[in-house]
Amino acid sequence: MAIPIISNWQNYYPVAHEGLGSSYERIVLNLLLMRLHERYGFSKALETPAFGFTGLSGINLVALAQAGCAVSLEDSDEERLELIRETWQELDLPLCSRLNPDFTQLDYPDGNFDFAFNFSAIWFVKDLSLYISELCRVTDGAILICVPNQDGIGFKGQLKGYSAEQYPQLTPSYIDPPSIIHLMRRQGRQLLESDYIDCPPWPDIGMTKEDFCPRAHWPG
Numbered sequence: 001m002a003i004p005i006i007s008n009w010q011n012y013y014p015v016a017h018e019g020l021g022s023s024y025e026r027i028v029l030n031l032l033l034m035r036l037h038e039r040y041g042f043s044k045a046l047e048t049p050a051f052g053f054t055g056l057s058g059i060n061l062v063a064l065a066q067a068g069c070a071v072s073l074e075d076s077d078e079e080r081l082e083l084i085r086e087t088w089q090e091l092d093l094p095l096c097s098r099l100n101p102d103f104t105q106l107d108y109p110d111g112n113f114d115f116a117f118n119f120s121a122i123w124f125v126k127d128l129s130l131y132i133s134e135l136c137r138v139t140d141g142a143i144l145i146c147v148p149n150q151d152g153i154g155f156k157g158q159l160k161g162y163s164a165e166q167y168p169q170l171t172p173s174y175i176d177p178p179s180i181i182h183l184m185r186r187q188g189r190q191l192l193e194s195d196y197i198d199c200p201p202w203p204d205i206g207m208t209k210e211d212f213c214p215r216a217h218w219p220g
Contacts, residue, residue: 004185006169009057013083018055025054029119030063033144033196037067040125042115048074048135049103050084052121053148058084060119065093072113074103076124102126106134114141120148123174136187143189147175149196182212 005153012018018026018131036042045064050073051057057080058073065071065088072096075081081099088095098107125131135143148155162172173179181191 005053005055006167009051009080010083012056013087016056022055028197029060031065033061033117034067036115036142036144037064039070040115042069042113042141044070044072044113045057045115045117046074046106046108046113046138047117047119048100048106048119049121049124051076051077051080051124054119056087058087061117062088062091062093064115065095069115070096071187072098072108074098074100075177076101076103104130104134106138108138110137111140113139115139116143117145119146119177122147123171124169125171125174127175128179131147132180132183133187136184136189140143143184144147144190145180146197147177147180150175200212 045061047061050060057075061069061071061073071094073084074097075084075180076099078099083098085095085097100106104127116135122128122131122145150156160174162170164170177194184191
């Protein structure tokens, strides 16, 4: 939902309905995160940026917090960050949150976290190389970076209207896995696992099927 959600992300907070594809995605992501938590036993997790290819921003690591992990997250928008804080308060879960305008610096000590993560949000950073360097510096443990499947029908449909002039927030070249792997290796990191994690039998859509099907000319 990269392009649509830039202009309508506020709509998810009054009514927390993420849509058919994102609901499936939430289940798959939670299963993956809990598997990694069991494997590596991390206790302090960072999500930065928190605003990505998702519906209700800021809730990706709720399952880890419920499992006792201390969660921190960063966002570049003060209004969205406040809504994220309110969401976590409603869930009665602790959260450390910070405003970060461009993610070129992460204001934490070296090795402050044992797990770092972002979910299809890396194309919102200002400088990919600086971001990767900082992410590796503050994380003494596993790092999970998810990027959109650029061959997916949902991605192709949503990027039809992209232009650098209209959407200066996005740098699509940053969601290139080989580039990310190269920069991580320059920081002394090793790729442990690479896989597709979200392959539902429908496009990953941030709306109800009743809204989506007429647009795709499918039977409702």
